[in-house]
Structures are given as C-alpha cells and as structure tokens.
Amino acid sequence: MMLTSILESIATFVPETVLVATFCVTLVSGLIARRKPAVPAALAFVGMLVTLWAVLQQAGTDRTIFSGLLAVDPFAVFFKGIVTVTTLFILLFSYFSTEVQTSVRRLAEYYALITAMALGMFLMAGANNMLMMVLGMELTSLSSYILAGFTKEASDSSEASLKYIIYGALSSGLMLYGISILFGLTGTLGFADLNHAIANAVPNYFALLVATILIIAGFGYKISAVPFHFWTPDVYEGAPVTITAFLSVASKAAGFAMLMRFFKVVFIDTSVLALPAGMWASLYGFEWNKLLAVLSVLTMTLGNLVAVWQNNLKRLLAYSSIAHAGYMLMGIVVLSDKGLAAVLLYFIVYLFMNLGAFYVVMLVADRTGSEDIDSYKGLGYRAPLLGVAMAIFLVSLTGLPPTAGFIGKLYLFAALLDARWIWLAIVGAINSVISLYYYARVFRNMFLRDPEGQATPVSIGRAQTVLLLVLLVPTLLFGLYFSPLVDLANASLVMVGVR
Amino acid sequence: MVTLTSYLILSAAMFIIGATGVLVRRNAIIVFMSIELMLNSVNLTLVAFSAFLGDSTGQALVFFVMTVAAAEAAVGLAIVIALFRRKQTVNLDEINILKW
Numbered sequence: 001m002m003l004t005s006i007l008e009s010i011a012t013f014v015p016e017t018v019l020v021a022t023f024c025v026t027l028v029s030g031l032i033a034r035r036k037p038a039v040p041a042a043l044a045f046v047g048m049l050v051t052l053w054a055v056l057q058q059a060g061t062d063r064t065i066f067s068g069l070l071a072v073d074p075f076a077v078f079f080k081g082i083v084t085v086t087t088l089f090i091l092l093f094s095y096f097s098t099e100v101q102t103s104v105r106r107l108a109e110y111y112a113l114i115t116a117m118a119l120g121m122f123l124m125a126g127a128n129n130m131l132m133m134v135l136g137m138e139l140t141s142l143s144s145y146i147l148a149g150f151t152k153e154a155s156d157s158s159e160a161s162l163k164y165i166i167y168g169a170l171s172s173g174l175m176l177y178g179i180s181i182l183f184g185l186t187g188t189l190g191f192a193d194l195n196h197a198i199a200n201a202v203p204n205y206f207a208l209l210v211a212t213i214l215i216i217a218g219f220g221y222k223i224s225a226v227p228f229h230f231w232t233p234d235v236y237e238g239a240p241v242t243i244t245a246f247l248s249v250a251s252k253a254a255g256f257a258m259l260m261r262f263f264k265v266v267f268i269d270t271s272v273l274a275l276p277a278g279m280w281a282s283l284y285g286f287e288w289n290k291l292l293a294v295l296s297v298l299t300m301t302l303g304n305l306v307a308v309w310q311n312n313l314k315r316l317l318a319y320s321s322i323a324h325a326g327y328m329l330m331g332i333v334v335l336s337d338k339g340l341a342a343v344l345l346y347f348i349v350y351l352f353m354n355l356g357a358f359y360v361v362m363l364v365a366d367r368t369g370s371e372d373i374d375s376y377k378g379l380g381y382r383a384p385l386l387g388v389a390m391a392i393f394l395v396s397l398t399g400l401p402p403t404a405g406f407i408g409k410l411y412l413f414a415a416l417l418d419a420r421w422i423w424l425a426i427v428g429a430i431n432s433v434i435s436l437y438y439y440a441r442v443f444r445n446m447f448l449r450d451p452e453g454q455a456t457p458v459s460i461g462r463a464q465t466v467l468l469l470v471l472l473v474p475t476l477l478f479g480l481y482f483s484p485l486v487d488l489a490n491a492s493l494v495m496v497g498v499r
Numbered sequence: 500m501v502t503l504t505s506y507l508i509l510s511a512a513m514f515i516i517g518a519t520g521v522l523v524r525r526n527a528i529i530v531f532m533s534i535e536l537m538l539n540s541v542n543l544t545l546v547a548f549s550a551f552l553g554d555s556t557g558q559a560l561v562f563f564v565m566t567v568a569a570a571e572a573a574v575g576l577a578i579v580i581a582l583f584r585r586k587q588t589v590n591l592d593e594i595n596i597l598k599w
Contacts, residue, residue, distance in 0.1 A: 131560050138567045145574050149581060158582045159594050165575045166530055166591075170521050172571075173537035176564060177514055180541050183557050184507075184548035 009065035012072050015054040015080060019119040022047025023112050030108020037101070040108035044115055045091050051118070052084045064128055064496050068190050071128040071261070071496040078492035079125035079257040082347055086250040087118045089355050089471070093242045096464050098366040100240055103151045110150055114246070117143035121254035124222075128265070128496065130179045130189040133258055134172070137222060140254060141168045144247060148239040160238025167231040168221065175218025181211040191265040192497045198283055199269060205286070212288055215262070216295070222255030223325045226298040233306075236318030241365065244314060245358035248321045253347050256325075260332060260340060263288060265498055268335075279419070280335045293333045297427050300326025304434040313361050314371045316438060317354075320397060323435060324350060330428055331412050334419035337493055342415045344489035346408040349478060353396040353405055356471035360390040363468075367458045373442060378451030383458035385465065387446045389472050394439040396475050399432050404478035411486070506547035513540035527579050527589040531572060538568040 010017070025047065026040045033039040055077060062073045070076075091114065094100045100110070120139030127133040145168065149161025183189060185207055186197035198208070220228035236244045267288050269281045282288060303323030310316040328350075331343035363386060364379065365371045380387030396405035409432065416425040460468070478485060513536055520533025542561045549557030583589055 131563060134560075134567065135563060138570070142570055142574055145578065149578055158578060158585065161578045162527065162575075162582055162594065165571070165578055166521065166527075166534075169531075169534040169571050169575065170518070170537075172567075173514075173517070173521075173534055173541065176538065176541040177544065179560075180544035180548065180557070183545060183560070184552075187548075187552045187554050187556075189556055189560065 005067065012058065012061060012063070012065050013070075015051050015058065015084075016119060016122050018047060018051045018054050019115055019122065022051070023115045023119065026108060026115060027112040030106065030112070037107040038095075040111045041091065041095055044111040045088065047115060048084060048088050048091060048118070052081070052088070055080045055084055062494060062496055068192070069129045069132045070123070070126040072126060073496040074492045074494040075257070075261065076126040078344060078488070079253055079347075080122050082253045082351060083118055083121045083125065083250045086246065086253070086351055086355065087114060089467075090114060090242055090246045090250075092467055093245065093355075093359060093362060096467070097240070097242050097362055099151065099362070100242055110147070113143045113147050117147070117246070118250070121250055124254040125257040127258055127261070128191050130182070130191075130194075133262070134176060134179065136254075136258070137175075137218065138172065140222075140251060141172065144243070144251065147243045148235050148247075150243070151240050156238040157240070160235045164231050164235045167228070171217050171221035171228055174214045175221075178211045178214025178216075178218070181207055182215070185211065191262065194266045195268070195270070195283075198266070199271070208286065212267075212286075213291065216291065219255060219259040219262070220295065223252050223259065223329075224322050225295050225325050225329065226302045226322065229299070229302075229322050232322055233315050233318045236321070237312055237315045241314065241358055241362040244318075245355055245362075248317070248358065249351050249354055252321070252325060253351075256328060256343065256347070260343070261495060263292075263332065264340070264495060268498070270498075279337075282335065289333045289335055292329055293421075293424060296326045296329035296333060297424070298326075299323070299329060300428065300431045304431050304438075307438045308434070310438070311373055312371050313373050313376070313442070314358075316373070316442075317357055317361070320435065320438075321354065323431065324354075324397075326431070327409070327412060327428060330416055330421075330424055333424065334415050334421055336415060336419050337490075338418055339412075339415040340493055341486070341489040342408075342411040344492055345411050345482075345485055348485055348489070349396070349404040349408040349475075352471050352474045352478070353393050353403070356389065356468070356475060357393040357397065359468060359471060360386055360393065363460055363464060364458065367460075368456075373445055376442060376445045377449040378446070379458065380447040382451060382456065383460070385468070386458060386460065389468055390446065391443055392472060392475060394442055396479070398436050398439050400436075402476070402479045404475050404482070406479055407482045407485075503547055503551045506543060510540040510543040510547065513537075513543065525591045527582075527591055527594075528576075530591070531575050531579075534575075535568060535572065538564055 026044045029040045029043050058077050064071050117140055120136050123136030127136050145165045148164050149158040151157045186194050224232040267283050269283045300323045303319045307316050307319035328343050328346055331339040368375050396403035399405045399409035413425050517533045517536035521530050524530055542564055545557040545561050
C-alpha cells in the first residue's frame with residue numbers, strides 16, 4: 001500500500017529525479033575529465049534542458065505526492081519553470097564569465113552545486129508540509145553558502161560566504177522554532193491540516209502570532225526582506241556575479257513561492273463565501289497580511305534609500321533587488337487572486353531584466369576589471385550595444401514604459417487599487433520615483449560623461465552578443481505584447497487543496 | 500512535577516541564550532555553537548510537544564533538524580577555515596571589508 005503510493009509518486013517526481021541524476025553525473029565527470037572544464041558544463045546544461053522538458057510535461061497536473069509532502073500543481077510548475085530557465089541562463093553566464101573560468105579551480109563542483117541548488121528550489125516551490133519547507137530551504141541555502149565563497153582567491157568572497165551562513169543559520173533557527181510552536185498548537189505539519197486545525201479550534205492567539213513572526217523571519221531571509229536583509233548586499237558584492245544573479249532571481253522566486261503557498265493554504269478562511277470572486281479572507285481576524293504590509297513598506301523604502309549611496313554597481317543592484325522584493329510583497333498583502341497573479345507576472349519580467357542587468361555588469365567587469373559606477377563613464381560610446389542594453393534593463397527595473405518592467409508594476413498597482421490599499425500604492429509609487437534617481441546616475445555616467453584616462457573600447461564576442469539579445473528582446477517585447485504572460489500567470493494560480 | 504510547560508520554558512531559555520549568542524559574540528566558532536544551541540532548543544520543543552500530543556510527526560522532524568544542523572556546521576566550519584587561512588582571525592569584527 002505504502003510502496004504503491006511511493007512508486008506512483010515517483011512517476012510525478014521526474015524533474016527532481018533528473019536533477020539528482022544531473023548532479024551526480026556532473027560531479028563524477030569532473031573526476032574523469034579533469035582537463036576539460038567544458039564537459040561538466042555541457043552535462044549540467046543538457047541535464048537542465050531535460051529538466052525543463054520534464055517540468056513542461058507536468059503542466060496541468062494538480063495533486064500531491066509522497067503522502068501530501070509535495071504539491072505538483074500549476075503554481076509549483078510555474079515556479080519550477082522560472083527556476084529552470086534562470087539556471088539555464090546562469091550556466092551560460094558561467095561559461096562566458098572570465099571570473100568563473102579563471103579563478104574557480106573545481107568547475108565540476110561549481111556546476112554540480114548549481115544543479116543541487118535548483119533541486120532545493122524545486123522542493124521549495126512544491127513544499128506542502130513544513131518539513132519539506134525546511135528541507136528545501138536548507139538544501140538551497142547550503143549549496144548557495146558554498147557557491148558564494150567559491151572563488152577562494154578573493155578574500156571578500158569567503159567573507160561574504162561567512163556572513164551568509166551566519167545570517168542564514170540564525171534565520172533558519174528562528175523559523176524552525178516558529179514551526180515547533182505551530183506544531184505544538186496544531187499537532188500537524190501539513191499545510192491543509194494546519195488550516196483545518198487553526199480554523200476549527202482557535203489556538204492561543206499570542207502563540208500563533210509569535211510562531212508566524214518567527215516563520216516570516218525564515219521567509220524574509222530567503223526573499224531578502226528588511227530586517228532580514230543584512231546578508232544581501234555583502235553576499236551580492238562578494239560572490240561571483242553569476243551566483244549573485246542566480247540568488248537574486250531564482251532563490252527569491254523559490255522563497256516567494258513558498259511564502260505564498262504557506263500563507264494562502266494555511267491562513268485563509270475557506271468557509272467565508274460572501275466575498276467578491278478572487279478575494280480571500282484571513283482566519284478570524286488574524287491579519288497576517290498587515291504584518292507583510294509593514295515588511296513590504298520597510299523593504300522597499302530601505303532598499304531604495306540605501307541604493308542611492310552605493311558606488312559599486314553590484315551592490316546597487318543588490319539594494320534594488322531588496323526593493324523589488326518589497327514591491328512583490330505588496331501583491332500578497334492585498335489577499336486577492338489578482339495580486340498573486342501580478343506577483344507571478346512580475347517574476348517573469350524580473351527574470352529577464354534582472355539577469356540582463358547582472359549579465360552586463362559581468363561582461364563589463366570581465367573587460368575593465370571594475371564594478372564601480374565610475375568605470376561606466378562613457379560606456380555608451382565605448383560599447384554602444386552594452387550601454388543601450390544596460391539602459392533598457394535599468395529603465396525596465398524602474399518600471400517605465402515601453403519596457404516589460406512597466407507591465408509588471410502596472411498589474412501590481414492595479415491589484416492594490418482594486419483592493420483599496422491606496423496608501424500602500426502611494427508608498428510604492430514614491431519608491432519607484434526614488435529608484436529612478438539612482439538608476440539615472442548610471443545612465444548619466446554611461447552617456448553624458450567622458451571616460452577618464454584612456455577610453456578603451458569594450459568589445460564582446462558574437463556568442464555573448466546573442467545571449468545579451470536573448471535577454472534584451474523579451475524585456476522590450478513583453479512591454480508591448482503581454483497578454484500571453486497575463487494568461488499564464490492567471491492559469492498558474494491553482495494550488496492543490498485551495499478552492 | 501515535570502510538565503510540558505517546564506520543557507517549553509527550558510527550551511525557550513535555551514533558544515534565547517542561543518539567539519543572544521549569535522548576535523553579541525564576536526568569535527565565529529562561538530557563533531556557530533550558539534546556532535547549535537538554538538537548533539537543539541527547537542528539537543527539545545518538538546520532542547516535548549510530540550510526546551505530549553502523542554503524535555510522532557514532531558519526532559520525525561527532529562531527525563531532519565539534526566541532519567541539517569550537522570550539514571550546516573560542516574559547511575560553516577569549512578568556510579571559517581577558508582577565511583582563517585587568508586586573514587588569520589576568526590573574530591567577526593576584523594572581517595569587515597564589506598559593509599553598508
């Protein structure tokens with residue numbers, strides 16, 4: 001009985017199985033083909049392509065596997081897709097990155113750990129039980145601690161790694177303590193059972209609040225929300241650019257997936273029917289969305305204000321990614337399907353614009369050896385394509401038309417106004433204006449300032465140009481033609497066990 | 500008499516000591532020890548609740564927490580060693596190239 005259920009579950013566990021196989025094969029290939037670093041890279045890439053295929057096969061599935069531990073539903077499949085596409089881009093970035101290719105000695109382990117991290121994020125996206133939540137988060141975190149410090153020669157890399165693991169371990173400790181209190185209150189770890197237990201017997205309200213705040217600490221660390229963001233700037237600056245880009249998109253997406261599923265499945269009152277379609281009610285006045293609203297305001301305000309003072313572009317993008325986590329939290333605060341769909345849509349857009357911005361930083365840093373904003377002076381003339389591309393990515397991150405970032409923000413703000421969260425929308429709008437200021441500093445350096453010293457032209461190869469265009473074209477195209485994305489986001493809202 | 504409350508008070512105390520240790524101690528090794536203390540207070544809470552509720556799910560989670568703690572300690576100490584080779588220190592105040 002147990003065995004048949006496990007065997008049946010494995011049939012819907014194909015993407016994760018492929019990832020595990022890719023991890024093992026990549027690791028072993030590094031031992032066999034010692035002198036050929038391209039072999040593990042190619043194996044990891046092919047493995048991720050097979051994973052993408054397996055994820056696409058899961059489209060339309062809506063069930064739980066392994067006795068309710070993991071959910072395979074359109075929501076999980078959407079985030080697995082985001083993670084897989086990001087991983088494919090990161091593997092290509094790593095292949096082109098001089099920093100990774102020259103200073104990493106054991107490249108096979110580097111690629112293997114990237115696939116291990118992808119596996120952890122798949123488990124986070126599907127976690128339907130607090131045990132799975134912890135395991136997925138820890139697998140992702142442990143791989144990323146190692147990857148953040150992978151360029152051992154750079155001392156700020158291992159420093160970043162140490163800061164990362166201390167904050168990471170602290171917040172996973174806080175989260176686990178929250179989970180243990182929640183288990184004590186309800187006697188269960190599964191999301192659906194938690195919802196029934198809390199809805200049927202009102203537990204100690206204060207203990208529930210403390211447990212929720214502690215669990216939010218764990219989520220907040222993963223999505224780098226203030227005040228759990230302290231690791232973000234240091235790790236983003238110290239880690240290799242490829243890993244920074246990976247953390248800023250995939251890890252954040254997986255953290256958001258877990259957060260949204262946890263709150264939507266556990267803390268929504270499914271018995272309230274007198275609501276307009278697509279709106280939800282929180283359980284008996286336990287207004288967890290107010291907690292997230294506070295978090296959202298703090299996150300975007302601090303992210304944007306501190307970004308103004310940064311001189312290192314990687315660090316600036318780190319603070320901008322903190323601010324983006326704040327914008328995306330707004331979509332969850334409103335308690336509506338529209339808000340959630342807006343967050344999903346934002347992630348598709350964010351994937352292209354943020355990876356694009358980090359890719360340009362990587363290409364420029366590999367050629368000029370500097371990530372300072374000052375070294376971007378005159379870039380628009382030294383490398384016109386790079387300069388224009390960077391400008392478009394930054395405009396998109398600001399959220400101005402005609403780029404994809406505008407569409408993402410538009411739907412977020414529409415959802416906010418729809419649910420009458422006017423003050424939050426105003427705070428969000430003010431923050432977007434602040435963000436324009438520091439992004440504009442980069443434009444000014446690229447196009448209006450003359451380069452200091454000798455103005456060496458920066459040139460990139462043909463393959464790098466193609467990859468840049470693959471990121472650039474969607475950023476522009478999705479700003480004009482976005483209805484398929486909206487449909488995809490709306491179709492991906494289905495979570496197992498939620499009406 | 501030893502009741503559930505006694506266990507919970509003990510584990511809360513352990514948790515607070517651990518969390519304080521992470522925040523105030525400046526030696527990386529002691530910080531990792533404090534993290535272990537936090538995770539073990541979680542285990543104590545889970546086992547106590549599990550025994551009190553007569554539900555073994557909590558004890559299953561404890562096994563995973565122990566595994567995670569071991570993995571985290573291994574990675575953490577490896578990182579401390581990598582950093583010590585460069586800087587000859589495990590004092591967190593002296594590890595500060597990166598800030599605000």
